Amino acid sequence: MCENDNCRRPDPEADLDPAFDPADDPGPDRRALLRTGLLAGAATALTLAPISFAAADTPAPVSGTDSRTITGHLDTGAADFVYLPVEVPDGVRQLAVSYSYDKPAVPAGVPGNSCDVGVFDQRGTELGGEGFRGWSGGFRTSFAISNGEATPGYLPGPVEAGTWHVVLGPYQVAPQGLDYQVQVTLTYGEPGAAFTPNYPPDRAKGRGRAWYRGDCHLHTVYSDGHRLPTEVAAGARAAGLDFMVSTDHNTSASHGIWGPLAGPDLLIITGEEVTTRNGHWLALGLPPGRWIDWRYRARDNAYPRFAREVHRVGGLVVPAHPYCPYIACQWKFGYQGADAVEVWNGPWTYDDESAVDSWDSQLAEAVRTGRPWLPAMGNSDAHSVPQVIGSPHNVVLADDLSRDQILAGLRAGRSWLAESAAVQLDFTATGHGRQAGIGERLTVPLDAPVDVKVTVAGVPNGTVRLVTDEGQLHQESLPASGAGTVLWRTTASLAGYVRAEVRHPLADGTPGQGNTMGAALPWGPMAALTNPILLSADGS
Template structure:
């Protein structure tokens, strides 16, 4: 939907001009409404503020909610180059100049041409949405150009190992309350080796992370792409890259966005696929996904649903219905206190602490999810000595043990950090073993099986129920039968493909 343009004339240096635009959007308005702003020469700053009506509505109905952003003279086409910032509904005003910009927006010259303020009426009540937009142009010479400080993509001198990282974090550069400095400090306090910056629909924070990275913390750049049909993470985007969000599943643009992500070497991860908020449930399918976020923040019922769906996808792969499988991830999605950075996080096997090595490990499923750095998990399978026709063979998380269907295989999980926890072995048949840990939280679980009985094995480590009992992974009832998740592994596949 395109509104009538707001045209500005040239003016003397040191002056400013403001126009106020008002209007009404009826229920069923377009997802995005564009206000053209004709910017003349000689402008060094553009500032925008907005407000909208928020009528009282009956319980169970949604009142108005409207986001805002802006595109510059290079255009507002899907996936184009004109993006200059987005703050969703988190801010009511912003400004852009050559030397600085409001968090969420990109500094740079305010060039002559047609800019477009974009309104995103996320929800429109039955009464409609009345909006007011004020656009102010300041005239004069440009200030000194802002200089970005991007973080390095690897930490020198690191080798093969298991690295801990939270790949879904927000700051004041989108809708978080923490500064980048506070998030980096929180990642270090959580004993993480790496983190990924994933602001909603903007790359604006990429340029500030350089001074906050160090030999003890790798900081990668990314984005949480927030569409009307679900959110997804673009992890490891080249610094400064931006992925468009202005589409639904029916619009056939998601595939192009996925191609852009993959061409850049980044990976695509659907986020919190069962989140109940408007626009959050995942509707795009998993064909282009490199992993899926099945655990988001403290363990809740929507995470249970995500794990169940993911497990069904593993079964499809095991049955030969799909050519590849989608690994699981877990992230904190922390925005502000008291949300904990690193609850949960991923423990990724990589040959070095670098962007490319970590993304390879995540995409290969060579990772497991931990509630905190206090928890450790060693999970592997191995042939029984003397039963595999040669020396003992083994495989770890995300790998395949290629042996005949009748070969005996020992499954072992060693856990620490989960007092009175419950270790579950889960296969394509469901839960096959459940072992309780002692009060120390340390212990091992073992199980003997064959590939003809188990196409894959994965591990869940659960806390006890609120009453202290271990619960039952094979029980039924009105309430959840198991306690919250403490650790979750990707599968190990058994047998020849």
Template sequence: MTGPEDSTSEDRTIGRRALFATGAATALTLGTVSFAHAAPGGDSGGGPAERTRTVTGTLPPGAPDFVYLPVEVPRGVREIAVSYAYEKATVPAGTQNNALDIGIFDERGTELGGRGFRGWSGGARTEFFIRADAATPGYIPGPVRAGTWHIALGPYTVAPQGLPYTVTITLKSGERGSTPSPVYPPARAKGRGRAWYRGDCHLHSWYSDGKRTPAEIAALARAAGLDFINTSEHNTHSSHPAWEGLWGDDLLILTGEEITTRNGHVLALGVDPGTFVDWRYRARDNRFGHFAREIRRAGGLVVPAHPHATCVGCNWKFGFGEADAVEVWNGAYTPDDEVSLQEWDNTLAVAARSGGRWTPAMGNSDAHRDPDRVGGPQTVVLADELSREAIQAGLKGGHSYVAESAAVSLSFTASGGRGGHAGIGERLRVAPDEPVTVRLDVTGAPGCTASFVTDQGTLFSAPAGAVSWQTTASYATYVRAEVRHPPLVAGLPGPLAAFTNPVFLGD
């Protein structure tokens, strides 16, 4: 990317003294890169059409979460292009190696809340560009206005030897072009009226670190029998206008974001199109509640994702007080999903005892690329119609179950001796010792075992099919159903094929 007409290189090495002078700050700003004479002839009476600056430096161990490189952008710039590279180190076994993310904020600044946000690719790309009429996926098209822009570097992990990096910035002059008006997915599809609708609300395209196009994802969603999906790119809303022509009477497309912090990931599910939610905070900063409220103000749901995933920074540290639902099952069923399931089940017992609010569970694929399976798993929601509002109401109310594919269907109800009836996510109001019959009908799960789980644990199991069991509210404060494959390891539970949210029993 070095321009032949103008190229300079500067060092931005951070010494330990400079770094720790910032105290407990989680961000650091480097010296400014100047393009004072980069304006085109039309604005300055002369000058090259393209200029490049290259910055090198080294981030030490203990570097802050975000390092900002200010860039003075003069008038008359049509395009800003950035590339970067960093060195991997030789590290002992068990030691994290270097990993460096990148993004950019425009002249409106880096203030938390994202007013100046113009894009983020994390570690998925080594270069990007922004101009009025187009931008690299993950970035927001629009004019390159004069002022101080900030390239955001995110040292995710730093090796003991430090993290050497190089950033190259190129400004190109010329006619700017115009920014197209975004076309967003509609909030309603034709659907089937009140029905059970299948969806996958955690998906990644090439607008973050996925490898599939939106068109490929939409086709795979239809093939998987899905009725709705939610866009969830890491730390960017740039894909919201990228689904034009891909929705239809049979497919509702919700817009969202996966907010990827250093202390866990959370889905902003079904926010207003064009909404960006910031991610630059940790649990210690006490900022999550503010951004959870931002998600809700934008019409979305707050859904912590894969809370016990094993990747660095993926464990959920913010608590579940702000959660509208929790992603208990993420992709192929693994031990961390089992831990998430059991932790979620523990919260049901607390809610049942206190009579307080409970948090529904859901499942999503988190599909990025082949062979990741879109719709594996999927959340099946009872909704009045196929619309954003109705789907969200079903998810938040817990009127849903999770299945490994569209081949698996469940019907789960509880009924009392006096004609009372309750479905998934509801409460059956019965006297403590009144007989309650719980019934589960399973199709599409041959060879699996169905179980009824209560606050005491698993109390009844049988081959999956038509299964019923009798209990009382004094014996079980709630009942939920699980359908599992045979165990892969003796003495451990088998992988899930499906599970339901609970039916609560008693007044």
């Protein structure tokens, strides 16, 4: 998602090695990364002729390097994935790959060339298989893998003999086609010491049953971010967060470095942003080291398989930024099998407004039909400065500050979305001697009075909206102090649910016109958004 209209293309010539210093470059805008640095999946594939380094009857050298280069051309409409087999002999210490492609001029409005890269090892390229060894999308022009280390985004480990596959992902091809060049270099010698991952613990100190703040969509240099993991963890602490989820695109490579960065004050949960050609989704709470495949489109009917895989390990499936306007970002898989939906992604924009409207319609239908409802989430999707970690984030009611309890709170919708830790909110509904909070159900006689109470702080001159399955039924303005309490009475016969929004004033300082017609914008940017309190009549 994009903060402004000045989105920049990522620089594909910036070859980010393990010593990359993000301070040297402020980095591309996040929506530009979504638009032009996609980590594309494949519904169709093309396998090229193999590259061989040694004849079957020729011993591999014991030291030195050997390189091979292949060039080729892809026409518009090329397969989503192009596999380049590499026959790796025994005795290889390191495999290194560099690639490039041409960028011919195209008319305005016509996609130019953009091509991703990754690699699978001798265990094969089977969908969901064990051969995955790394992916960097279009963010790097080279990578290297050895037993003890690897370029960020790639998995260290032995370079074993067999057929490896360098993978090109030409997700945009110009009318002139795409000319590419790939160079593979093998370095021979002893493998050296193995990399030892240091995974984060699944529990932090916590405060028992309490509200915990966390950002569930964050990127580092291990995919297309410009922040080091140390900087992301420091940013999470600076934002007042209790937990964060690591969600680098299409790779688990960063999981093994988070251990020293977690602590009693910060729970770090491992995950992945699964970046397909038909939308992105968050796999939250993956076991450390677990990778989820992305090489499919909606028409392939493979998404349900991988959603089930995430569920089997106790994780959450969350469609991300479903209305992001850039290529391959809009969500096309439907919401069956999802555990929540990311309706607020980074600074508030029109596509977040669309996502909330769509979510609210789904919520009303679920309440009407008695089907399970889908909780809302909000995350920063921060990649680099000046994108703010923790803006927005989720405030989750959980029994403990642990992976399982945080995921349980999110799954149940016991959460609200906050622009920052400066925003405070409490939301309850009381009737017939009973009380319910966010994500809970209040059952009362059909016409019994239900008193809804919202207490807010940290939103100067904001507007509190109360929205039901009938639409907005109440709004009040907050004072300049940003703190206030709103009371409203309804019944279960009038509202199947009630949820709260807190909006900032419009740019001109006015509170927004709400449900009116005309040129005036309806609302200012979101400051807080709750999941619903459900209202049911006795016997229903």
